[in-house]
Amino acid sequence: MLIIENLTKIYDNGFKALDNINLEIPDGQFVSIIGLSGSGKSTLLRCINRLIRPTHGRIIWNDTDITAANEEDVRAIRRRIGMIFQQFNLVKRSSVITNVLQGRLGYTNPLFSFLNYFPRSDRDEALANLERVGIKEQAYKRASALSGGQQQRVGIARALMQRPELMLADEPVASLDPATSHSVMKYLEILNSEDGITVLCSLHFLSLARTYSDRVIALKDGKLMFDGGPQEIDNARFKQIYGEDAVEVQIN
Amino acid sequence: MLTPPTDSRKALRRLLIIIAISVGFLIYSYGWTITDIDLAKPQEPSRQEGVTRALQELLSPNLFDQDTETDIFGAEFRIGCETGDLPAVASAEAGQPMLTLEPACGEPGDRVFFSINGLPVNSRSGLRWVTASGEGRPRDVFETREASRGRNQFVIRSDGSFSGYVEIPRIVGTSGEVHRLELGVVVPIGSPYPSPTLSEVIRRMIETIFMALMATTISIPISVGISFFAAYNLMRPIKMQLGSAMLWLAVVPFGYLLGAWLLTEVMRFTFNIGSFHAFNATPAVISLGVLVGVTAATRATSLQPDTGLARLRQIATRLAAMVVVAAVIGLVGGFGIAGHDGLGDLASRIEPQGNLLSGILNSVGRMIGILGGIVELATPMIAGVIAALMLPGLVNELAKPILRTVTGAVDHAIGAVLGGISGAFAMGAVAAVAMGAALLGLLPVLVGALLGRAAVTGIVNHFFPPPPVFLVTHTGRMVRSLVSLAGALISGYATFRILSVGRTLIDGTLPPVENGSLLGLVTLPTYVLTAMTIGLVLGGVAGGFSGVRGSFAIGDLLYGFTRNILNALRSIEPLIMALIFVVWVGIGPFAGVLALTLHSIASLGKLYSEQIETIDNGPIEALQSTGANHLQTVIYAVVPQIVPPYIAFTMYRWDINVRMSTIIGFVGGGGIGLLLNQYINLLRYNDAGVAVLAIALVVSVLDYLSAAIRERYT
Numbered sequence A: 001m002l003i004i005e006n007l008t009k010i011y012d013n014g015f016k017a018l019d020n021i022n023l024e025i026p027d028g029q030f031v032s033i034i035g036l037s038g039s040g041k042s043t044l045l046r047c048i049n050r051l052i053r054p055t056h057g058r059i060i061w062n063d064t065d066i067t068a069a070n071e072e073d074v075r076a077i078r079r080r081i082g083m084i085f086q087q088f089n090l091v092k093r094s095s096v097i098t099n100v101l102q103g104r105l106g107y108t109n110p111l112f113s114f115l116n117y118f119p120r121s122d123r124d125e126a127l128a129n130l131e132r133v134g135i136k137e138q139a140y141k142r143a144s145a146l147s148g149g150q151q152q153r154v155g156i157a158r159a160l161m162q163r164p165e166l167m168l169a170d171e172p173v174a175s176l177d178p179a180t181s182h183s184v185m186k187y188l189e190i191l192n193s194e195d196g197i198t199v200l201c202s203l204h205f206l207s208l209a210r211t212y213s214d215r216v217i218a219l220k221d222g223k224l225m226f227d228g229g230p231q232e233i234d235n236a237r238f239k240q241i242y243g244e245d246a247v248e249v250q251i252n
Numbered sequence B: 001m002l003t004p005p006t007d008s009r010k011a012l013r014r015l016l017i018i019i020a021i022s023v024g025f026l027i028y029s030y031g032w033t034i035t036d037i038d039l040a041k042p043q044e045p046s047r048q049e050g051v052t053r054a055l056q057e058l059l060s061p062n063l064f065d066q067d068t069e070t071d072i073f074g075a076e077f078r079i080g081c082e083t084g085d086l087p088a089v090a091s092a093e094a095g096q097p098m099l100t101l102e103p104a105c106g107e108p109g110d111r112v113f114f115s116i117n118g119l120p121v122n123s124r125s126g127l128r129w130v131t132a133s134g135e136g137r138p139r140d141v142f143e144t145r146e147a148s149r150g151r152n153q154f155v156i157r158s159d160g161s162f163s164g165y166v167e168i169p170r171i172v173g174t175s176g177e178v179h180r181l182e183l184g185v186v187v188p189i190g191s192p193y194p195s196p197t198l199s200e201v202i203r204r205m206i207e208t209i210f211m212a213l214m215a216t217t218i219s220i221p222i223s224v225g226i227s228f229f230a231a232y233n234l235m236r237p238i239k240m241q242l243g244s245a246m247l248w249l250a251v252v253p254f255g256y257l258l259g260a261w262l263l264t265e266v267m268r269f270t271f272n273i274g275s276f277h278a279f280n281a282t283p284a285v286i287s288l289g290v291l292v293g294v295t296a297a298t299r300a301t302s303l304q305p306d307t308g309l310a311r312l313r314q315i316a317t318r319l320a321a322m323v324v325v326a327a328v329i330g331l332v333g334g335f336g337i338a339g340h341d342g343l344g345d346l347a348s349r350i351e352p353q354g355n356l357l358s359g360i361l362n363s364v365g366r367m368i369g370i371l372g373g374i375v376e377l378a379t380p381m382i383a384g385v386i387a388a389l390m391l392p393g394l395v396n397e398l399a400k401p402i403l404r405t406v407t408g409a410v411d412h413a414i415g416a417v418l419g420g421i422s423g424a425f426a427m428g429a430v431a432a433v434a435m436g437a438a439l440l441g442l443l444p445v446l447v448g449a450l451l452g453r454a455a456v457t458g459i460v461n462h463f464f465p466p467p468p469v470f471l472v473t474h475t476g477r478m479v480r481s482l483v484s485l486a487g488a489l490i491s492g493y494a495t496f497r498i499l500s501v502g503r504t505l506i507d508g509t510l511p512p513v514e515n516g517s518l519l520g521l522v523t524l525p526t527y528v529l530t531a532m533t534i535g536l537v538l539g540g541v542a543g544g545f546s547g548v549r550g551s552f553a554i555g556d557l558l559y560g561f562t563r564n565i566l567n568a569l570r571s572i573e574p575l576i577m578a579l580i581f582v583v584w585v586g587i588g589p590f591a592g593v594l595a596l597t598l599h600s601i602a603s604l605g606k607l608y609s610e611q612i613e614t615i616d617n618g619p620i621e622a623l624q625s626t627g628a629n630h631l632q633t634v635i636y637a638v639v640p641q642i643v644p645p646y647i648a649f650t651m652y653r654w655d656i657n658v659r660m661s662t663i664i665g666f667v668g669g670g671g672i673g674l675l676l677n678q679y680i681n682l683l684r685y686n687d688a689g690v691a692v693l694a695i696a697l698v699v700s701v702l703d704y705l706s707a708a709i710r711e712r713y714t
C-alpha cells in the first residue's frame, strides 16, 4: 500500500510543481498518471523513490515513511522500487547484460563493483529477465546497438533485477512509435498481472491509459484533477484535464 | 520606454569615443616602446650577415659523415731550363689520371700550365709546390675554369678534368733543382654513415620521447582520480551529516597515528613475506586466509537493516579492508624488492654481459626495485594514510546512532566538543605548514577566517533559523552573507594579529620554534599551540551553535579545493616547475619528467573533470533509482561514458608533453633541449640543425598519430 499525504513540492526557484496531493494506492494496481507536459507527473514519480525530496507531506509505503528516511534507508527502499524512463537511461556503451545486471547493484557489495563482479545467480537471473522481455539473444550487444523499443525492454529487465514490488514508469513510451509503445505497455501489464507488481505509469495519451490501467490519476498544474476508473473520463473531464482546445486521439 | 537620444547626449558619446581612442593609442605606443620594437635593427648588414650564416648552417644539418683519403698526383719540374735533362715524365699506369706540366722547366715567377683528367667528379682538391728539400707550399691557380671553394681549394669539374696555370714560387738559389707539383684529391672511401651528432641527437630524442611517455603515464591514474573530485555534477550532491564531518576531522590525526603504529607491522610482515627475507609460509598463509575469510563473510549483502549485528559486520568489513589493503601494498613492495634482486642476479649470469636480454632484465629489475623501495621507505606513512582514511569511517559507523538521534542541549554539547577538536586539528595542521615559509603564514589566517565564518553563521542560524530555500529573499540572503563575511574578516584579522603574521610577511622572520606542551601529553611549538587554541574556540562556537544534525556540503568543499589547486598548478608553466625540480633532483631527464608530470596532472585533471560534467545524467539517475550507492553509480554510469574522451585527451596531452619535453632541456630538464641548448651556445649551428630537424620530425609524426587516434575516439 502506497499512501501519499499532502504531498507538496516547491522547487528551489519557488515553482510549485506539486500542490497538496493525497492518494492511496493499494498493492497490485495499474495506475496511469496523465496530464499535460509540466503538470508534475515526473515530479510525483520522483518523489516516491526520493530522487526528489518533497517539500511538505509524507509518502508511506508498506508502513515505511519514505520522506523521513535517511540516505541509507532510502537506498534500501529504492531497491524495491523499479523505475523506467522516457529516454531509457541505459549506459549506451555498456553491453545489454551489464545494463541489466546494474539493477542488482543495491544488493551487491560495493567492493565487488570495483571488479565488475556479479554472482553467478545474478547473471542467470539477468538472462532470464532478458528472455522474459524477449531479447535474450541481444544480451552481449552494446546497448546503443538496440532499437528504441528494445532499449526500453532492457530498462524493464534492469528494473526486474531489483525484484521490485512497485514499478515507476515515467512516460515509458513517449519516445516510441505506436506499435512499439503497445508492446512495451504489454510487458508492463504482464508484470502487473503475473508478478503482482504495482505499476505507476505516467502517460501522455489518454488512450493508452484507457487500454492498460485499472485507475487513472490526472494532474494539472501540480494539482490532482481526477482520480477514478478509465471509463469515467468523459469529454467534459477530458477538456478539464487537457484544456478546452484538446481533442482525444487514438493510439493503435 | 525608449527615447531618442538628444543632441547633447550624442555629442557626449562622440567625445567619449574620441577620448577612449586616444587613450588606447597612448597605451599602444607605450607598449611599442617597452617592447623595444626597432625596424632598423633587422636591416643592419652585420646582423643580416649573422642571421644568414646561422640559417645557412641550420639548414645544412650535419647528418652524415664519410671517411676520406687524399690521392696525390705529382709531376716533376726543373728550375732553370738550361742545365741538365728535363725530369722524366712518370709513366702512369693505364687508366690512372696523370698530372702533366707544360713546359716541364722554367724560372721562378714563370707560369706553368698543368692539366689532369679522369679525376673523381666534383671532389675537393688542393695544389702544393714541393721543393727539393721537401718543403711544401700551397699554390693558387690562375686562368682556371674550375670553381674555387675557399682559399687554395678547388672543386674538380664535372668531366673529371682540372687544368690551369701555377706560378713557380720565387725562391732564391733553387736553380737547377727538381721540384714537384702535387695535386691532392680528396676522395670518399666506404659508404656514408650517420654523423656522431646524428647519433647523439637520436639518443637524446629517444630520451625526450620517453620523458613525455613517463610524464603522461604517471599522470594518468593520478589525474583520473582527481578528476572525479573536480567534477561539479558528481560532487555537488554529496552531503554529509555535520556531526559526521566534524567527527571525521577530529579522528583523522588519531587514525594516522594508530595506522602508522598498527598497520606498519602488517605491512612490514607482508613485506618480509614478499621479499622472502623471513619466509615462513605457515603463519603468512594462515593470516592471509583469515583476512580473506573475514572479507568473504562480510560480502553477502551491502545494505542491511540497521541492527547491531549489521553494524558490527560493517565495522569488521572496514577493519578487514584496511588490513587487506595494507597487507597487499606491503606484499607488492616485498615482491618488488625480491624481483629486483632476482632479476639482477639473472642478468648478471647472462653471457656475454651487456647484451640486450640482460639489459632488459636490469631495467625491469631496477624499476620494480624502485617501486618496492618506495613501499619499504614509506611504510609508516602509507599505513598512516590508509588508517587516517578508513578509521573515521569506522568511528562514524559506531557513532551514527547517537549522531542521528541526539536533540537539544546534548546535540549542541556534542557539536561544541567535536567542532572544537576538529577546529583545533585543522588550525594545528595548517600552522605546522605555515612555519615553513613567510607566505604560508597566510594559511592559518584563511582557515581562521573560514572557521570564524562558520561560527558566525552558526550563531545567526541558531537565533534566526533560515527559511526554506524558495522563500529566501534577496535582501535576506544579502544580510546573511554580509554578516558571515564580517565574521570571517574579524576572525581572520584576529588570527593575523595573534599569530603575528604581519611580522612574518614583512621581514620574513619565521615563527619561533620554542616548544610548549599540550596538556602535558605532547610537545609542540607554541605557535602551533596558539593556532590550535584559536581553532578550538572558533570550531567549538561553530559546532556548539549548529549542532550535529545539519547537513554539510562536503562535496562542494572537496570540489572547490580540488579545482583551486588544479587551477593554481596549471598557471605555473612546466618550464618554471622544471627549474625547481632541477634544484631538487639535479639537471637531467628526471627533473623534466617530474615537471611535466605535475603540469600534466593539473591539466588532465581539469580536462577530464570537464568531460565528466558533460556526460548524460540519465544513467546516473537510473542507477541511483536502483539503490546503487555513489561509488557504484560512478563505476557503472560514469566510467563507461568517459573512457573515449579520456583516451582522446590523454593522446592530446602526450602530444603536448612531447613538445614541452623538447624545450624543457633548456632549463636543465634533460632530453634533446639540453643538447640543442649546448649546440646553440657553442655556435655549432650545423649540429643544432640536426636537433631542430629531429624535433620537427618527431613532433609532426606524433601530432599526426595523436590526431588519428583522437579521431577514432571522438
Ligand SMILES: Nc1ncnc2c1ncn2[C@@H]1O[C@H](COP(=O)(O)OP(=O)(O)O)[C@@H](O)[C@H]1O
Pocket: A011, A012, A013, A015, A016, A017, A035, A036, A037, A038, A039, A040, A041, A042, A043, A044
Ligand atoms: N529542477 C527543477 N527546478 C525548477 N523547476 C522544475 C524543476 N524540475 C521541473 N520543474 C518544473 O516543474 C514543473 C513540473 O515538471 P514535471 O514534473 O517534469 O512535469 P511533467 O513530467 O508532467 O511534464 C514544470 O513546470 C517544470 O518546469
Ligand SMILES: [Mg+2]
Pocket: A038, A041, A042, A043, A170, A171
Ligand atoms: Mg515528465
